Amino acid sequence: MAAIQEALLRGPVHILKRNRPSAVILSEADYETILSAQRPPIASGTALRWLLQEPITGIRSKADLDAELQANRDW
Numbered sequence: 001m002a003a004i005q006e007a008l009l010r011g012p013v014h015i016l017k018r019n020r021p022s023a024v025i026l027s028e029a030d031y032e033t034i035l036s037a038q039r040p041p042i043a044s045g046t047a048l049r050w051l052l053q054e055p056i057t058g059i060r061s062k063a064d065l066d067a068e069l070q071a072n073r074d075w
Contacts, residue, residue: 004025007013013025026034060068 004013008025008027012027012030014021015023015025017023
């Protein structure tokens with residue numbers, strides 16, 4: 001952990017796997033900055049209110065959902 005903390009003083013730490021970029025370790029402050037830039041902060045309130053504010057990413061019919069659930073059960 002000390003080596004990671006020391007490396008983070010110079011910026012994000014890039015992790016390679018088989019000489020290819022695999023992951024990035026960020027400081028908590030950098031991570032929070034990225035999160036706050038991606039979406040507005042969640043106002044205090046209920047989980048339902050938060051869910052209702054989330055954008056709709058796709059619509060599936062009940063039949064599609066039932067078929068997917070059955071396929072997962074059969075697997």
